[in-house]
Amino acid sequence: MDDVGSVVAFWMLSVMTLGAAVMVVAVRNLIYAVLFLILSFIGVAGLYLTLSADFVAIAQVLIYAGAVSVLILFAVLLTPRAARDNAETFLQVPGLVLATLVAVTIGAIALVTDWNEATRGAFPETAGAIGEALLDKYVLPFEIASVILLAAMIGAIVLVRED
Amino acid sequence: MSVELGHYLMVGAILFSIGLYVALAKRNAVGILMGIELMFNAVNLTLISFSRFVSPPTDVSGHVFVVFVITVAAAEAALALALAVVVYRNRETIDIDRINLMRW
Numbered sequence: 001m002d003d004v005g006s007v008v009a010f011w012m013l014s015v016m017t018l019g020a021a022v023m024v025v026a027v028r029n030l031i032y033a034v035l036f037l038i039l040s041f042i043g044v045a046g047l048y049l050t051l052s053a054d055f056v057a058i059a060q061v062l063i064y065a066g067a068v069s070v071l072i073l074f075a076v077l078l079t080p081r082a083a084r085d086n087a088e089t090f091l092q093v094p095g096l097v098l099a100t101l102v103a104v105t106i107g108a109i110a111l112v113t114d115w116n117e118a119t120r121g122a123f124p125e126t127a128g129a130i131g132e133a134l135l136d137k138y139v140l141p142f143e144i145a146s147v148i149l150l151a152a153m154i155g156a157i158v159l160v161r162e163d
Numbered sequence: 164m165s166v167e168l169g170h171y172l173m174v175g176a177i178l179f180s181i182g183l184y185v186a187l188a189k190r191n192a193v194g195i196l197m198g199i200e201l202m203f204n205a206v207n208l209t210l211i212s213f214s215r216f217v218s219p220p221t222d223v224s225g226h227v228f229v230v231f232v233i234t235v236a237a238a239e240a241a242l243a244l245a246l247a248v249v250v251y252r253n254r255e256t257i258d259i260d261r262i263n264l265m266r267w
Contacts, residue, residue, distance in 0.1 A: 006166060007166050010166045017174065017178065018174065021181040021182070021201055022181065024185060024197060025185055033194065037200065040178075040204070041200075044204045044207070044208055047174070048208070048211055051171070051211050051212060051215040052215060053211045053214070053226055053229075055226065056226055056229050056230065060207075060233070063233050063237055064200070064233070067237060068200060068236070068237060071240055071241060072193060072197060072200075072240070072244065075193050075196075075244040075248060079193070079248065079257050081255060081256070082251060082257045082258065083190065083256075084191075086191065086194060087189075087190045087191075088189060088190060089188060089190045089259065089260055091187050091188050092188045095183070095184050095187035095188035096184060099180040099181070099184035100180065102176075102180045103180035106172075106175075106176035106179065106180075107172075107177075110169055110172035110173060110175075110176060111169050111173075115168055115213075116217060117167075117216050117217060118216070118217060118219065126223055126226055129221070129223045129226075130223050133224070138227050138231075145234045148234070148235060148238050149234065149237075149238055151238075152237075152239075152241050152242050153241070155242055155245070156241045156242055156245040159242075159245040159246065159248075160245045160248050160249065
């Protein structure tokens with residue numbers, strides 16, 4: 001990807017995604033943290049678009065920025081007397097050290113390894129190919145996924161139901 | 164100047180470690196779940212970048228895998244948040260420092 005538009009889009013979306021993720025850590029109100037999380041999800045969807053993954057980008061906006069973040073907001077609002085200060089436990093310093101080590105390790109591996117990159121262009125469009133793959137090669141995982149969703153739906157209803 | 168596979172992998176690594184820190188260090192159970200979602204996003208971004216830069220042009224297996232990960236993540240989020248609401252009903256808090264029933 002050499003054209004100026006993709007490069008500018010990549011850097012802007014990366015800064016937006018990572019900056020919003022840092023704000024999830026830094027901001028001192030849980031509601032604002034959820035809003036920054038949504039911004040981070042939308043940034044990731046934009047990065048998918050720069051990778052020419054149109055179907056996954058739309059799924060990301062629908063499911064993460066739409067459904068999951070609304071679920072998280074519901075959970076925050078259904079726990080009104082819980083602490084909303086987005087504070088840390090005693091694991092703050094060990095967690096920071098461990099996260100830095102993980103970032104350095106994965107980053108070093110990503111840069112050192114020869115990934116055997118193929119020089120090729122972008123996908124023309126992916127929705128049709130994904131649909132064919134889902135109903136042809138991956139039809140069994142597709143059916144199992146529907147069972148998982150049904151089980152999760154029934155489980156959530158049974159857990160939260162008041163009786 | 165161009166954007167290569169390594170750039171996307173670095174963004175994924177940094178996003179994953181931010182999510183790891185959130186999941187480890189936040190006190191609110193919903194905050195921990197937010198960290199887990201950030202880690203899911205980092206992994207999905209890495210999968211899509213490998214699908215774009217490494218696998219052959221007609222192969223969309225990486226995309227299909229990401230679709231399945233998103234499905235399982237949505238189911239997991241619904242169940243985890245239901246659990247948080249149930250814990251709140253029983254104990255009036257979702258502060259993980261105060262959910263210490265099984266501590267010896």
